[in-house]
Amino acid sequence: MVRILPRSRSRSLRVLLIWILLELIAGGQVRSRSGTALGSWLHAVVSPVITAGRVLVHGVQNLSWGFGNTWNLVSENTRLREALAAQRARTLVLENSLHIQNEADHLVVHYPGFVTHGRIETCLVRNLDNGLMKISGGWSDGIHRDAPILAGLGVAGRVIRSGPHSSWVELLTRATAAVAVEIKDSGIPALAAGTGTSSLRIEYIPRRAHVLKAMVLTTSGADGIYPPGLPVARITKVREGNGPFLEVRATPLADLGRIHVCLVLVDWPQRRPGERMP
């Protein structure tokens, strides 16, 4: 009897299978409106699987659609960001162009007599440490060596080397630069020399001359390079030294650190020495 009883798991499983088989046989015999009971059971077993499969397929479809939409959104966002960056760049360029145009208008207003004899060029490269600046326009545009450069409120320097489409300018503050100047009010001649810094050293002003701070220096035209009467610098420091001349310092009126455009005097009308420009 002990041997026959379904003690082990396999025997229990066998008994269970036999019972299930008998139940299935009975289910095949029972008829209902929707068919046999066995069919109903099969439908009850298969239906959740089919439903789960449909839900799974639907979920996968939604997931794929979601991924696709997300990808489209990311692509659209990237495209919009690129468009925004391009728009900002265009705005920046336009602002720069507007700024340049304003400076050009400013130059036209300040130096109306030179507009017909000069060219408005843009600053390409500027290095205040070595006192050099590169501008657009070269000898093909009529810009040659020693052409004076005006920027902002005064003289900025002169062309020292002219290429076909660009030119190098020596700024006033370069250590090797010098401009023949005179004090605007008294007409005392002097020489404004570069120091390699942001200031100019004004030389050859007699000790007895009437010189005060904030006086403006203009070109005298004595050097034959710059037309006379152009504003150059403003005196910032006057000191009596041991020598025969005063020790005078000045700051260029042209803001050399912010130059965007400049007026190149290509063919300025030569006047007699001392004759003022309009």
Place this chain on the structure above:
Amino acid sequence: MILVLLVLATFGAQAVLTVPGAPPWASSTLLPLVWVVWLAMQPEERHPFIVAIVLGLVWDALFEPVIGPGGIAFSAALLVVMWLAMHVADRSPLAWGGGGAIAAASTLLVRHVALVPLGLAGRIDAAPLLRSIGLTAGWCLIVGWIVQANLAGHWRRLRARKLR
């Protein structure tokens, strides 16, 4: 062969109990269950589980609308009674009666459970259930007493004595 004839006789008697016109309580007696109890009491029987299933299927074929639940119910009743017989060494008529009661209860309950998925299960009323359990237990008690009394042995000895 004699056993097969006796089984068939049992089913025949059950059929007689269920004919129209018989007393209502008569059909509540599950006569074939005595063979289930007998199988549980016989440790030398090799395939009692299969025999119980066959008995149940025959029951279904004769007295039920569908074939299958009877096999489940008879085999389940056999397992229950066998489990009890393993733990109870008593083989007296009383043990036969107890086994018949338990077999009847197991058969009726398991059959009801097996009919539920088919949509054929009705209500279980306590009175018919208890009546069926009691009648089947009484039937098994009688059979157990006959077995213990060894009437067949007495009959064979009586025949031998007459032949001398």
